[in-house]
Every structure is written in structure tokens, then in C-alpha cells.
Amino acid sequence: MPELTFREALRQALREEMLRDERVFLMGEDIGAYGGSYAVTRGLLEEFGEKRVKDTPIAEAAIVGLATGAAMGGLKPVAELMTINFSLLAADQIINHLAKIYYMFGGQFTAPAVIRTAAGWGQLGATHSQFLEVIYSHVPGLKVVMPSTPYDAKGLLKAAIRDPDPVLFIEHTLLYGIRGEVPDEEYLVPIGLADVKRPGRDVTIVAYARMVHVAMNAARELEAEGVDCEIVDLRTLRPLDIETVVESVKKTNHVVIVEEDWKSFGVGAEVAARIAEQAFDYLDAPVVRVGMLEVPMPYNRNLERHVVPDEADVLAAVRSVVGSRV
């Protein structure tokens, strides 16, 4: 099977969907001639022309609002917000408009826009190093996707473009360069379905996006210690596939949740609460969460590394959980 980078897989998804459906068009800041700030859309302007790859001014609210209006009118916009930090400038259009059009107007209009955006860190400072997926996952009416591999990225983006509902598609900037197997033949990855990235018996590690890779590395080390980890990649945050998580917990009876974001009121909090509601009797130890330190992201490299959760944090969490194995 050919290997592609995460970035190439996304570009393939966009290209295939644009070839398949002429209603699909791209819009965003610097996505055309410049090829996108993270180079995902490189070459697409040349192939599809400026009617379908539209450079916009730096105007996030207008980008999302325009995508919403175009989706209501029957087009399939894929709008790019350069990073999720800037989505806050469009939060009204995302939360008050895009997410509510279908419900508030009694099902008369759908708004099947895809909003692609990047999240990550790397000595960029506090305003450029946030995730914020929780804000949007909180809102009924939106679907929120955060893939971890090139395979999932391509299949989920294609599914998002074909989805009849609005989808926020979050790409981790530190994953753009990773490589993974992506088949030549057409496939979709369904939205709302978690994936067991590594089967195991002893402990369930729930993760998503880059933290899946951190958890995989930790799992290899733990294997040497005789601890067999099962890794559940959420892939979609809303709708959350809690069934796959609960099924895993019923088998392993131990849970660690890893998120690259502040823990308070977060994805881990939500998953832990659902496990408490649906699998309490199967737990042999308290659920443990691993997340970012609760500070704005510092600029200095050492400080930044200290704030972001890493393999050592996952190892410590798993050991603390399985140490209490009965």
C-alpha cells in the first residue's frame, strides 16, 4: 500500500471530492496561489481554477458565514480557517449560525459546510497554541472530527464533505508531516466511529489526534513491563462513540484518558463521566486523565515541553492505574 503524509492524504481527499462533485469548492486565507499556510491545498488552484479555490481576505467571520450561506444555497463549501485560534473571530458564525440553521428553522435548510482548521503548538506563544475543540464539541448541531493518521484523515475528510451536517475538521499541525498507509482505492471513514488502534487486555487508553501516537509509544514500553494496553482513538468528538470506549473498559477494567488540551471541562471529563454512567461496575480503579497544564502556552521551549503531556506522563498514569489492579 502506498505511504502518504497526513498533508498529502488531506489534499487527495479534497481533490477526489472536487472531481466527484462540482458543488465542492474551497475557500480560505492564502489557500490558492500560496498553497495554504500548511500547504494542504498546494496545486489545487492550478488544477481547479479560482472559481473553486477561492482566496479570501483575513475575515474569519465572513469566511464561515459565507460558507454557511453557500451551503444553505446548495453548494458544498470547504472553508479553511488558518488555525483554530482564529476560529474565535468566527465563533458567532459557527455557534450561533452554522450549528443552528437546521434546527432553528425547523429543518427547512441544511448547512453542510466543512470548516477545516489546524491546531498545534511549537514555540508560537499563547494565542497560537490552543486546541479549543472542546468549545465546538459542546455545541449540538456541529460535528467535530480530529484524526490521528493519514488513513483516517483522508477517509474522514471525504466523509465530512459528503456529510449533510456542518463539520468542524481539526488537523494537528504536528501531524502534517507523518507518513502512513493510504490505499489507492476509494474509501470513507464514517464520522462518529472510534477506532481501536491497538488491542490489549489490561488497560484502555482513550486518546485522539497526536496523543494517539504518544499513547502508542507508551504502550510499546509498557508491553515490556507486561502491561497490555488497548488504545481507543476517538477520531470524532461529536458525536462521541462512547460504545467503543465502554466495550473496551468492560474488557480491561482500567482507563487512562489522554488529551492534548486543558483537562478542566474537557473531552477527558466527558468520557470519564460517560464511563461512570455506563460502566461504573466494570472499573477496578479510578479513571485517570492526562492533559496539558492549566496555563496559557508559554513561548520558551523548555516551559512549553513541560506544559504539553508526553509519553512519560502517559506511562506514569498507566502505571498508577494498573498498580491498583485487583
Next chain:
Amino acid sequence: MAEISRDTLLWIYERMRLIRCFEDKVAELFAQGLLPGFVHLYAGEEAIAVGVCAHLTDRDYITSTHRGHGHCIAKGVDINAMMAELFGKATGACKGKGGSMHIADVSKGMLGANGIVGGGGPLACGSGLTAKVTGSDSVTACFFGDGAAEQGTMHEAMNLAAIWKLPVIFVCENNLYAESTPWFYHCAARDIADRGVAYNMPGILVDGTDVFAVYEAAGEAIARARRGEGPTLIEARAFRYYGHFQGDPLTYRTPEEEEEYRRRDPLDQFRRRVLERNLLTADELDAIDARAREAVEAAVRFAQASPYPAPEECLTDVYVKYP
């Protein structure tokens, strides 16, 4: 005025009267405690919505504001469905899930009243782009208030519409007060229409109480948009007779100001002018008045007789496909 057909004149008066009757009735129902929530009434501004929508068909779009009843009626939304929506009934335009601030009608190209001040500008660019991409000659009229004129979204939308030459007309309804704040305080420009210069689009100031002036300005702007020549900004100045919302104590404006605008009432002006020129007869106009009053009474009866949505209806229309 002479070049407006008799049928159009009759339609204009009928729509303006229907808006006035609808809004007066809503005020009455609200005062009686029969309607919940916030209602923002359009009485006094009828000439703007009607003067613009007289040029539009069901294939054209409008975006609206929290003060959207007038836009809905001018665009042809059924007043039974509107009144039922205000009552929160299952037969409402949005099945009772939207309310006064969120009435939409896909069949009429009515993209929704909008509870967020300035929210409609970007949406209007979206429907404008749809028309441009699909090669249809649809135009979008984006109604917004003087308050919304100060929102960043309207700047983003007007700039984007201008650089992409979108078939959108921006209609600023300057009713002199952004809730309670006078526009000469909140607006740095001499006229809001002056801002057109900044977007390299025509900026036209019209008397929003004069439906003929609005009709003429909107006609030119819409024709320009249909020709692919891009957007126009129209500022139409008028006065809302009721408060920002029902219950507003109206402490911020003077009786003199209201009196001046009452003298320029858009419906009275229209009557006077068409009668002076013998374009329509008093009997015709009186008959329209009577029909409008009856239509609104019938809408109230329809709404009151309609069922409330079933409790389980709260869970529908969240997603098209779930999971």
C-alpha cells in the same frame, strides 16, 4: 412613480398595510400577555422592505434581522405560518422552534430573521456566491440596521462582496437608534451610505419613509447586481414607531421626533401621492385595508387553533444524519 404598474402599486400598498396590521396586532397580543419572548416590531419602516422586495422573486434571497417580520411579509412568507411561529405552534414557519427572531422560509428565499446583530451580512455573501457560481441571476438583499453597521461582520461582508463582485445589495435600515443609542453617537461617518466609498461601491442615502424613493434606489442596485456589476449600499432612514422591543420604555427619544416621523408615515404618504395622481382610488385602498385587517385576524385564529409541537419534536432536526 408613473412607470410603476398598477399591479405593483397595489401590491406595494397591500404588503405595507399587511405589515402594519400584523405588527399592530402583535403589539396588542404581546400587551395582553398572549405572546412570549422578545418581539421587535417593524411598524414605521414598511417602505424599506416593500420597496426593495418589490423587485425580487422567490428565486432571489434575503437575509434579515431581529426585526424581521416586515422582511418576511414583503418577501411573501405566509402570515398564518408567521403568526403560528410567534405563538410557538407546530404549524409555525419553523415548527415553533425558531420564534420571532428566527423565522425563515426556504420556498421564498427567506434565509432567516437573525437574532445576532450583524449576523446576516456574511450569510448574504454566501447566497450571493451560490448565485454567481451556479450562473443564476438571483440577487440577495441583505437587510441590517444602523446598529449592525458598526459590527465588524458587516465590514467583512461588504468588502468581500465588493472584491468578488457578488450580486448582493446591502440595505441599511437606519431607524435612528441602535436599541437606545442614537446613530449620531455610534456612527463616525456623516452618513452610513458614505461607507460605500470605502468598498468602492455606490452608497445611496434614501428617505426610508418614501416607498417610491426606496423602490427606485433598490431597482437600480438590483439591476446592477443582476448585470454582474457587484454590490450597492443603500441607507434608508426611517423611524420605528414601537420600541426596540415590546416593553422598551422609550426614554431615549422625544415626542417631537416621533411626531415629525408620524407626519411622514409611509402608508399615509403612499395614499396621498397615489390619490393625488389618480393612480389608485380610495375605494381600492380601503378595500386593501379591510382585507389586511381580516387576514391578520384570520392568522391569529389559525395560530390559536393550531396545536403545540409534541414534546418529542424537540429532538428532531438537530442533525440530518446521526451519528
